Structure formats: C-alpha cells, structure tokens
Amino acid sequence: MDLNLKLVQALVTVVEEGSITRAAARLHLTQQAVSGQLQQLEKQVGTTLLLRTPLGVTPSAAGRELVKRGSRLLDQADTMLSEVRLIGAGRTGRLRVAFKAQSTAHFMPKVVAVLKKEAPDVEVDMVSVSTLDEELDALAGGRADAAFLWLPIGDDRFTAAEVLTEQRVVALPPDHPLADRAHVTLAELAGEPVVGPHAVMPPDVVRCWFIDPRPDGSPAVYGPQARTPEECLQLVAARRGVWIAPASSARYFAFPRLSWVPITDAEPFRLAIAWPRHRQPPLLDSLLDHCRRWAHEGK
Incomplete structure (x- = not known):
C-alpha cells in the first residue's frame, strides 16, 4: 500500500491541535484541503481515524496508533532527508x-x-x-x-x-660518478639501467616512469625488476641500477647509502x-x- 506521509502529517497535526481549523492554519492549507486529506487517509487504511465531538476532534483507537507510529515515521523521514542532503554535499x-x-x-x-x-x-x-x-x-x-x-x-x-607536480630525481649509489653532482641530465644517464616494476605496469605507465624513449630518441635501459620503492632502493644500493622517482621519495626515504640527484630536463611527475x-x-x-x-x- 502506498502511504503518503503528507496525509499522515495532516492527521498528526489535527490531533496535536485538536482542531481542523487550527491544523489548517499551521499547515498553511484550507480547512477543506485538510478535511480532504483526512478522508483520503481513512479510505487508505479502511477505518475511522477521527471522531467529531462538540469540542472538536479526537482520535479513535486506530487513529491514536497511527498518530504514534506516524509521528516516528515523520521524524525518521526528516532525519533521512537531512542525512541524504549532507551526504550529497559531502558533509x-x-x-x-x-x-x-x-x-x-x-x-x-x-x-x-x-x-x-x-x-x-x-x-x-x-x-x-x-x-x-x-x-x-x-x-x-x-x-x-x-x-x-x-x-x-x-x-x-x-x-x-x-x-x-614534482621534479624527477634519480637515486644513485654513493660511489657513482654522478653522485656528487648538483643535478644531471638524461643524456648523462644514458646507458644506466633503470630499476622498477616494468614487467607488471601498463605500457604507457612504464614509458612515463622509465622515460622511454629518451628525448634524443634512444631507448631506456631496463634494469632488474622491482615491485616496491623499497626493493628499488635495495637494488640501487647493490649497484644494480638507478631509480627515477618523484622528489617526495627522496625526502621520505632516509637512506644514507644513496644519493638523490635532480634531473633537469625530464618532464615532472604528476x-x-x-x-x-x-x-x-x-x-x-x-x-x-x-x-x-x-x-x-x-x-
């Protein structure tokens, strides 16, 4: 059965006010509109919900039960709408x-x-x-x-x-000929095997990280496979290749056995x-x- 909460709200308001007239004013509706909503609700539930008396209206037993449960439904609906709006706004x-x-x-x-x-x-x-x-x-x-x-x-x-964006840096063993340089170029790194997870990454990702091909059209040299940054660093420390990484990696990994040197002519990481x-x-x-x-x- 479809239950219109506006009809429930009309009943709850009438019972709280004890009068259709006052309920209509509170709901900003005409008395005729509120009476019509009450009749529609009684038709839906199939029983009398309000008893008319000389002093106004009073709920029947069924009406009291519907008001009790309906009030909870209305509160839950208000809460639900507020929470949905907050979620929609990311709050x-x-x-x-x-x-x-x-x-x-x-x-x-x-x-x-x-x-x-x-x-x-x-x-x-x-x-x-x-x-x-x-x-x-x-x-x-x-x-x-x-x-x-x-x-x-x-x-x-x-x-x-x-x-x-971050500048690219290269991790080098401390005794590497370029380890004491303030910066290097890709041409100076030509022929250096680059370590990293080249076997498991998509081709365009591999080309980006290994800078392949180099600006002069020459291919990058692929060094040993490494899955994680820590594995890359271990391979560099073992002098099995160099690792090209974002500058933040140089700041994060306190690895005293390595030198981190900026690459001046490489596109930044994003x-x-x-x-x-x-x-x-x-x-x-x-x-x-x-x-x-x-x-x-x-x-």
Whole structure:
C-alpha cells in the first residue's frame, strides 16, 4: 500500500491541535484541503481515524496508533532527508583513500585534519598500499573510494584530477660518478639501467616512469625488476641500477647509502586523485581543494 506521509502529517497535526481549523492554519492549507486529506487517509487504511465531538476532534483507537507510529515515521523521514542532503554535499559519510606514504606524507596529515574540522561527521580512512596494482584493485573492489596515483594510470575504469607536480630525481649509489653532482641530465644517464616494476605496469605507465624513449630518441635501459620503492632502493644500493622517482621519495626515504640527484630536463611527475568513473566519492571537491593547497605549501 502506498502511504503518503503528507496525509499522515495532516492527521498528526489535527490531533496535536485538536482542531481542523487550527491544523489548517499551521499547515498553511484550507480547512477543506485538510478535511480532504483526512478522508483520503481513512479510505487508505479502511477505518475511522477521527471522531467529531462538540469540542472538536479526537482520535479513535486506530487513529491514536497511527498518530504514534506516524509521528516516528515523520521524524525518521526528516532525519533521512537531512542525512541524504549532507551526504550529497559531502558533509557526512565515510571517505576511504588509498595512498602511498612516500607520495603523500608531506601534506596528507594536514588535509585529513582540515577535512575532519570542516566535516566532523565524515570518517576519513587512509588505506596504505605499496604498488599501483594494489591501489587499482582497492578502487575497483570498493575497498577505497579514491586513491593518490601518479599519472598516467593506464586504466580507463577510473577518472583522475591532478593535485601537484614534482621534479624527477634519480637515486644513485654513493660511489657513482654522478653522485656528487648538483643535478644531471638524461643524456648523462644514458646507458644506466633503470630499476622498477616494468614487467607488471601498463605500457604507457612504464614509458612515463622509465622515460622511454629518451628525448634524443634512444631507448631506456631496463634494469632488474622491482615491485616496491623499497626493493628499488635495495637494488640501487647493490649497484644494480638507478631509480627515477618523484622528489617526495627522496625526502621520505632516509637512506644514507644513496644519493638523490635532480634531473633537469625530464618532464615532472604528476600526482592525482583517482576514483571510479561512475562512482564519485563524498567530499571529493573539498579533498582536491585542500590537497592542492597543502601539497604546494608542504613542498
């Protein structure tokens, strides 16, 4: 049975006021309109809900029960609408964000604190991952609503919005001939094997991270396979290759046996927030705004 809450509201108001006239004034309706709503409600439930007396109207036993339960329904409906509006505005709910610590440690604590202050009813959960595959799996599987990813993603299931750019740096063994340089060029790195997860990433992602081909058209030299940043660093320390990474990685990994040298002629890395193409997370606009602000201030 379809139950119109406006009809229930009319009954509750009439009972609370004890008069159709006063109820009509409170509801900003005519007496005829309120009487019509009451008749429609009685027809729906199939029983008398109001008893007319010389002093006004009083609810029948069925009317009292409907008023009791109807009042709860009206309160729940109001609460539901308020919560839905808050969720739609990104002011309540749960936001789960996948991240790699080395890419976000310089700004995410501030962003989370601001989001919690701005929307205290929103739960912000940070989901730590180590690889691109883990982040994409978390997004696709619903374990994360958004994720911090370096562009390109190489997966058209997701939408992304850029947050910041970072200079590329190269990790070198301390005894490498270029280790004491203030900066290097890609030409000076020609022939150096580059370590990283080249066997498991989409081709366009591999080309971006390994800068392949180089500006002069020569191919990059692929070094040993490494799945995580930590594995990359271990390979560099073992003198099995170099690792090209965002500048934030150099700040995050306190690795005294390595030298980090900026690359002057390489395109910067671009960090973005990604989310499933057909499922925009709550607080997305606010998350982007604060990330862009604090990311640049935290550099």
